[in-house]
Amino acid sequence: MAGVDTTLLKDLDRRGLINQATGDGELTQHLAECRTLYCGFDPTADSLHIGSLVPLLTLKRFQAAGHKPIALVGGATGLIGDPSFKAQERSLNSPEVVTGWVEKLKRQVSQFIDFDRGENSALVVNNLDWTKDLSVLDFLRDVGKHFSVNNMVNKESVKQRLQREGEGISFTEFAYILLQSMDFSELYRRHNCTLQIGGSDQWGNITGGVDLTRRQHRGKVYGMTLPLVTKADGSKFGKTESGTIWLDASRTSPYAFYQFWLNTADADVYKFLRYFTFLSVDEIEAIEGVDRERAGRPEAQSILAREVTRLVHGEEGLAAAERISRALFSGEIAELSAGDLEQLRLDGLPSSSLPAGFGGQSLINLLVEAGMAPSGKPVKDALGRKAVLVNGETVGLESNAEPQSVFAPARALADRFFLVRLGKKKYHLFELAG
């Protein structure tokens, strides 16, 4: 077997990836040999978003260091809803829907870990397997008995819900921690899994599992949490104007994904390189040093975008994202060939065809319908400020009523394409029908 890399924890620490850990430093020693660890992902949608990337990549880091990772998809916990640090009770999703999401997440999660690695091959499990046939009475007697409500009430993760005026918590969500704790205990029993990792909001759930495993099996297991990803300006990580950044290419195109990382603030980018890439800390520090010497634009963002896009969408996804970015932001729009434009569309640049009778609609309307803006107001504003470009030429508010002349075949690229830019970064490719 391959040896275990004993410097793993040290590296994680240098990356700032260790938020909290149980066991007073015993973990280093524990990880001196090949161990099994797990991290859970609850199906709250049909795809994970980049918030899950840190734990996912950390599983990968453990595997690379010689440990055996288990990705748990929460078919059971997803039916309940984790209350941890949530301000409001969540509405329940139907079992059919959750089942569908579980399947998708299993596949998605599998991209990141290696299933053919001998002793430390990865595993994907579903906690519904050991909960679906469990009777309430068995659950209450075997699991519930080990939990003190007094203790649970004091958890920071539910305090808000317990104390805050205007919100409450149902028994269902309150009991969530029992299910997750059971997972750890069960994985210990089945696979000798001795470490659980998760986001910092999972600390309460993880220690719950550590305690339960000890009480049920007298097993000594460990927990570790990863930091919550924060941005220096205080805004929420992982959101843009167009919403969440998903890992699924059909929800967030590789191009949009790449652009997201490219737009990382200077104040965050080196931290993100540590969190989200497999570049060594030394390499990252070197990049930081070079950027500091340089006047103007740093290199770090493009390295980050390239590395993370490759991890999530592969070489092809990265190539597509870079191709589009280069074409759009180089300013050489007029030089794009029909083939280039066709490629951009295949690469995931938002596009649509102009309906036959588009002349009857206002330009504002056409752009809104294409999804470039949620309503006409911002488009009108942009038109008024000369912030709308069609094939590189400014279009003003006076053209609003004459979409035919704006989208006249004579002005099309390659006879049928119109590349519309709204503001600095939003692009849409229109194609004349027929």
Add this chain to the structure above:
RNA sequence: GCAGGGGUUCCCGAGUGGCCAAAGGGAUCAGACUGUAAAUCUGACGCGCAAGCUUCGGUGGUUCGAAUCCACCCCCCUGCACCA
């Protein structure tokens, strides 16, 4: 069930009869400046190109006029009671 508090535009949160499409802050979008940054400044921010139209938990009412008053209903929170 009883008592008290509350449900306002994406979020927080003002507004208790006309001056309200509704203060203020946040988020977001656009412009200037830049590096497809940050900070700052400017504009927008229910829908509509516009005239205008539709909103303040729901339904009905009072009124020339209601987010604001009344009635009933729904939902949330807190306490008490019931279950014991």
